[in-house]
Amino acid sequence: MxxxxxxxxxxxxxxxxxxxxxxxxxxxxxxxxxxxxxxxxxxxxxxxxxxxxxxxxxxxxxxxQTDFEETVTGPPVGAAFEADGGPTPAAIGFAKKYGVDVTALERHETPKGAYLAYRVHHRGKxxxxxxxxxxxxxxxxxxxxxxxxxxxxxxxxxxxxxxxxxxxxxxxxxxxxxxxxxxxxxxxxxxxxxxxxxxxxxxxxxxxxxxxxxxxxxxxxxxxxxxxxxxxxNFVILDRAERESRIRRELETHARRLGGRVSPSTSLRAGGLFIDQSSLLQEVPDLVEYPSVVAGHFPVEFLQLPEEVLTTTMMHYQHYFPVVDEEGKLKPAFLAVTNTEPEKPEIIARNAERVLIARLRDAQFFWDEDREATLESRIARLSTILFHKKLGSYREKADRVASLARWIAQAAFEQPEAVANDAERAGRLCKADLVTDMVRELTDLQGAMGGIYAREEGQPELVWKAIYFHYLPIGVEADAPPPRQQLGAAAVTWAAVSLADKLDSVVGMFIAGERPTGSRDPLGLRRQAQGAVKILTDLPELTGLHKRLRIGPLLARAAEPFGGYGDSSAPLVSFMADRLGYLLEQRGYDVRNVRAVLHGGIEGVSPLEARLKIEALAHMSGSEALLSVATLLKRVKNITKGVGDTRDWAAIQARLVEPAEQTLWSQVDARAPGIRDASARGDYREAFAGIAALQPAVMKFFDDVLVMTDDEPLRHARLALVAALRDVILAIADISEIVTES
Amino acid sequence: MTFQDLILKLSVFWASHGCLLQQPLDLEVGAGTSHPETLFRVLGPKPWSVAYVQPSRRPDDGRFGQNPNRLFKHHQYQVILKPSPDQVQQIYLESLEACGINPRQHDIRFEEDNWESPTLGAWGIGWQVMLDGLEITQFTYFQQVGGMDLAPISCEITYGLERIAMFLQRVDNVFDLEWGGGVKYGEVRLQEEVEQSKYAFGQMDMPAEAFARLHRDLFDQYYGFSERLLASGLIWPALEHCLKCSHLFNVLDSSGSIGVTERTAYILRVRQLAVGITRAYVGQSNPPSPGSGEASAKITESL
Structure with a gap:
């Protein structure tokens, strides 16, 4: 049973x-x-x-346990019997081991020949x-x-x-x-x-x-x-889901009683930069066996503090839920999830209030003190914080980020001088909040706090928002924060500073020998590289700029202050390619399609282009013609190994003899410019459609024509023809990857 | 309950649970962990249970007596239980009850918080104990000290005395606590806090360079002397002089007298010395034998 x-x-x-x-x-x-x-x-x-x-x-x-049988092999049959048919000592020994007669043994055929075998029956315990x-x-x-x-x-x-x-x-x-x-x-x-x-x-x-x-x-x-x-x-709710729904219910009830609702972080100006309500709600059910909620208040004067400071103090440091009114503005109240059913909830509430108020009073003090000095005046003190022993202090990092942000804004984004100036200034100031008391105390507010202080001292939006959001993005999803509307006019300066900061860290750390290995990535370089790749991938949506920027030149520029890559170039490039591949796979694209669009090394690949190509490939996924060309491309690649660029395209035609090869030549001749043109415009659907349209000609060619003919000039002409076909396709993507076994 | 009553209650409680009542280390330290009653006793196989108050100096936390919650010097109540009893959490909760905290009326939680001291080559696993959202105790199962695996495992319970007293007395400013017999904490300690903070931040009639130079010199002298003591097999005095270095480093740090690279180098030096001292202690009190050899043999670096 x-x-x-x-x-x-x-x-x-x-x-x-x-x-x-x-x-x-x-x-x-x-x-x-x-x-x-x-x-x-x-x-x-x-x-x-x-x-x-x-x-x-x-x-x-x-x-x-279920019973099971096991076949144990003994000596080879050839060594098991004497000439007279009687068992050898080897056979007798083997049988004895299992307590049976030699006659109870079976013959077991193996590739190496026949062996004596015994089937052991294991009875389950x-x-x-x-x-x-x-x-x-x-x-x-x-x-x-x-x-x-x-x-x-x-x-x-x-x-x-x-x-x-x-x-x-x-x-x-x-x-x-x-x-x-x-x-x-x-x-x-x-x-x-x-x-x-x-x-x-x-x-x-x-x-x-x-x-x-x-x-x-x-x-x-x-x-x-x-x-x-x-x-x-005995007051233990075993099922986590039950604990969570009890918490949700009680939070709502209490919030309503306070005339508000539990703050969803998205309504905050900060926009999901911090631990948001949903992740706090994920955590608290695992902190308690029997949850109940108590409500507390804090003096209304603390509402003058930036919302970010209030919510971080409540949520991150105390695990309290902020309460907001109908317009999403914070109320001077909070909800605490406790692990008890309190006899007198008001006792716990008063105590929680005292803890929170003490923290807020500290925060108020930092807020007042920090604003006495400008961010600019703090830069000198950044020299006391080490970024990395081989890469110098944060002072030096800030200088590099400023210069790189200017270059990105000006050379890569092709923005006017004024925008480049703002990007440079935001880059210079973006680390200054590390020496404010607020960030020393509430480290999670780094970046955001610098942005707020910059805003308070009257820096333009292009500068303060770039600072505020420069640690973002963290996720690789298409809708990972920050959203475009929050960035507003500062989207371009933000992208420049965020890219500059991340590229400087990744490139610098690689040069300093700090490469992530396996699960070890103590400096979080993977996340930083992903952030940079994500900006480049979603540049139009994030900034309105339609620049298909290649990673190679950006890395090279970031390496300049360190005197170049040294021997880090190859590992760095493959690291960035992995991160872009990760991003695309996270977005649900087939790993074969990812390999197709990333072929040829990432230096030449622009993440935005890769994304557009993979979107087009996904769109074309049902195209039999494209799959057929992809399969044939594999053959083409094999036979044209070592065959270089086709130099004299027009001369090939004269040497071709078969109708099928003549047709292929004219088809490639006719369609290649359109394919290249579509690709240059970033219209990869059209480019892939053009490639797919070559299918009948390519198919016919391989059916009718033997490329490897003994006629050497003809063979060269044919190879040159298929190599040209190959290069037209590979210039966009190695679609032979899409038909490999995944 | 006054500040001194709290100390008395905890002492009576832990004495009744088999702890020796020790006295504070008569040196400037940052935490009760530095006391040889913790640092040495947790090493090796010998069972040891001890409790004591440790005035703890954190120069960087000095606030000139103006912050209601932060102090240059605060008081820890330190308990070491070796080996850690199975009922340790329950016993700890009873100690809170002994101080007048009724767990049925409060929200008491053990939230993950591990501890690490790079200068002592030590780390442990544990929690901060939260009382209605207030951190009142650090609870740690030591895993390594001086880079050596510990066996058996000791439990360290560190109560923040000022915080608990403020909770019990319902005051929002530490200086308003009643120390005992109607005397306020501020009357006992405010002047000291002001002066120690000024010292910690180098606000005195002495040029900053001279201040820094003096402390560096003192550091070097104590350091060298501690090494001599260690070489002579005088481990306890060696530890005391090493702890002086640790405190001088804290003052150099809070007064802004050292840069980043140098800072790391100082930490490393103190660590080297502390690790050497703890290893010598293990070697001296537990000459290699089948019973105790394991602890000293399994030397692994945690940092």
């Missing part, structure tokens, strides 16, 4: 940010372990978590006898962003059992019975206060709340259903 398996790993508080991932891991690893030991179930494992527990349940798990191994494997399989040692080990000879936080109890039950399992404590630690953890049928509820008995006492459980019900009685 199938029975229920219930696992609960009782822990000290696990970091909130880890819980969603751990919940997924738990179910996945449990399923994998069960499969490994041949335990079948009608449904996959379900998993749950609260800060103090990781829970998994398999509703119906088989009572025994009772599930209850296997589950301890499953549990051990499960505990070993879970991985954490950061693990700790806590004087614990398993009896599997694999040493310390590291975990997220110390494990305090363990439920391991099958069909209502406890499966014995033990986590041992090291000899050094063991004593009256440090004991082995033995599996049991007891869980623990909320630390402080209970409906009966003493809070925090052990609760005996039988089944999962019973477990979930008993937890709820």
């Amino acid at each position: 199938d029975r229920e398996l219930l696992v609960e790993i009782g822990c000290e508080e696990i970091p909130a940010g880890w819980l969603p991932g751990l919940t997924v891991q738990l179910a996945r690893h449990l399923d994998a372990r069960l499969k490994e030991v041949r335990l079948t179930s009608s449904a996959r494992a379900e998993s749950y978590s609260t800060p103090r527990r990781l829970t998994a349940r398999v509703a119906k798990l088989a009572e025994r 009772a599930t209850i006898d296997v589950l301890a191994d499953v549990m051990g494997g499960l505990l070993r399989a879970l991985t954490f962003p950061r693990q700790m040692r806590w004087d614990a080990h398993l009896e599997d000879g694999k040493g310390d059992l590291v975990f997220a936080r110390p494990i305090r109890w363990l439920v391991l039950m099958y069909g209502g019975r406890v499966v014995p399992f033990v986590i041992r404590r090291s000899e050094l630690a063991q004593g009256p206060n440090v004991q082995d953890i033995r599996s049991g049928s007891q869980t623990y509820g909320h630390r402080f709340l209970t409906t009966s008995g003493r809070a925090g006492r052990a609760i005996k459980i039988k089944t999962f259903e019973d477990y979930q019900a008993r937890l709820l009685e």
Whole structure:
């Protein structure tokens, strides 16, 4: 009979940010372990978590392992029997090992010849006898962003059992019975206060709340259903989704009572620059076992502070939700999600208010003090903050960014002198907020705070907004912030400064030898490179500029202040290509199409062009003609290896003899200019349509004509013809990639 | 509950839970962790439970007595439990109850916050304990000290005494706390805060260069002497002189006397010395043997 398996790993508080991932891991690893030991179930494992527990349940798990047969091969048949047909000692030995007679052995044919073989039948063990191994494997399989040692080990000879936080109890039950399992404590630690953890049928509820008995006492459980019900009685909501919806409901109710609603960050001027409400709402359910909301107020005078300062203080530092009125303006109130059902919510609210007000008072002080000095006057102090030991201080970085931003505005964006001046000034000032008290305290506000201070001291919009948003974009999605309407007139200066900052960091760090490897990217260079690539990719939407900028020249200019690339050029280029490929794949494009448009190295590729090409390719994805040309292009590439550019196009025609090759020549001759022209205009749909239109001629050519003829001049002419065809296509994309196995 | 009552309550509580009551280190340090009762005792296999107050100086946090929440010098109540008992969180929560904090009336949470001290080659895993949104305690399971893996694992509980007292007394300005017998915290400490802040930021009748030079000289002298002490096998005095270097570095830093590159170099020097001292301590008190050899053998650098 199938029975229920219930696992609960009782822990000290696990970091909130880890819980969603751990919940997924738990179910996945449990399923994998069960499969490994041949335990079948009608449904996959379900998993749950609260800060103090990781829970998994398999509703119906088989009572025994499935049986299985294994064929063990012995000596080759040739060496198994004597001339008289009797078994050799080798055959007898093999049979003896399995306790059978030689006659019970089978012949097993292999590519190497026939061997004696024995079929071993393994009878499945009772599930209850296997589950301890499953549990051990499960505990070993879970991985954490950061693990700790806590004087614990398993009896599997694999040493310390590291975990997220110390494990305090363990439920391991099958069909209502406890499966014995033990986590041992090291000899050094063991004593009256440090004991082995033995599996049991007891869980623990909320630390402080209970409906009966003493809070925090052990609760005996039988089944999962019973477990979930008993937890709820003891103020633990096991299901995260239930905790989240309870939080949402209570937030709305309280906000309404305050005459407002919970602030969605999009209504803020900052525009999703900070932790927004949705990500806070993602986090709080994993901080609590039994959420309830309390409302607090702060003195209205603090509303003079920039909204960014207020919301960051509330959301990021205190995990409080701001409340806004109908117009989206902040109210002097906040909502706190607590992990309790307070007897007197007002006590918690007053205390929360005191903490928040103390923080806001500090912020007020910084706001007043910081505005005493201009950003310009702070630049000198940037020399006390190190950017990188080989690349100098932030003072030097600011100088480089200023000069690069001017160059981008002027040379790459072809903007007038006035715009270039503003870009340069924004670049110079963009790091100055690092030496303001506000940013030293609220580091998340870097950039935004500089922008606000620039605005306060009367810098034009082109300057202050460029500073404000220069750390963005962070995401690679087409609609990743900042949105165009928020940038307004400053879109161009912003793009110049943001690009300059990111390119300077990426290029500089590569030159300094700080290249990301595998999962190691402590300086966040991938994100920075993606940000730069994203700007170039979406330049028209972000800035209104239709410039198809190539990455090569931008990188080269960014490398100038460092005296050039050194040996970083190749790795840098392939790094940027990876980032652009990542961006395109993130947007849902087929990896084969990505390879097609990125062929030939990224120096020559403009991210915007790549995007337009891949959009056109996706649009043409149903075109049989294009696919057919793509397939033939593969052959063309193979036979024209080493064949260079076609020099004398017109002369080829005279040497061609077959009608099919004459036709191909005239088709290429007629269509190539249109294809090139469409490509130059950025109309890649038309370009690809032109290529697809060559299909009948190309097809006929390969059907009728043998390129590799013995007639050497003719062979050269034919090769030159297909090489010309090749080059027309490759100048746009290597579409042979789109028909490869992905 | 007065400031001094709070200290008394915590002391009675932890003494009843088997802690030795130690006294503060009589030197200028930034945190209770620097006290040899923590730094040395967590090394090696010997069980040790201890509690003490540690006045802690953070020159950079000096605010001339004008900030209601920030101090050049604050007081930590430091508890070390080695090995860490299974019930450690529960015991900690009982200590709050002993101080008059009823957990049923408040929102008490353990939120992820790990600790790291580059100068001590030390790090640990833990939480900040939040009481109605106020951070009142740092809770850490030490993993490494002096770059050495620890076994058994110690738990360090560090209470912020001023914060908890402000919470209990419902005052918004630290200087309004009642220290004891009707005497305010400000009466005891305000003048000191003003003067120490001026010192920390170099606001005195001495040119900045001379101020910097003097502190660098002192640093170098103490550093060299600490090395001599260490070479002579005098580990405790060596640690004390190393801690003096650490404090001098903090003053150099807060007074803006050192640049960036130099700053990193100073941190590295202190770390080298501290790591050498903690290793010597392990070697001295636990000569390699099957029981304790493991801790000293598994030397891995955390930074």
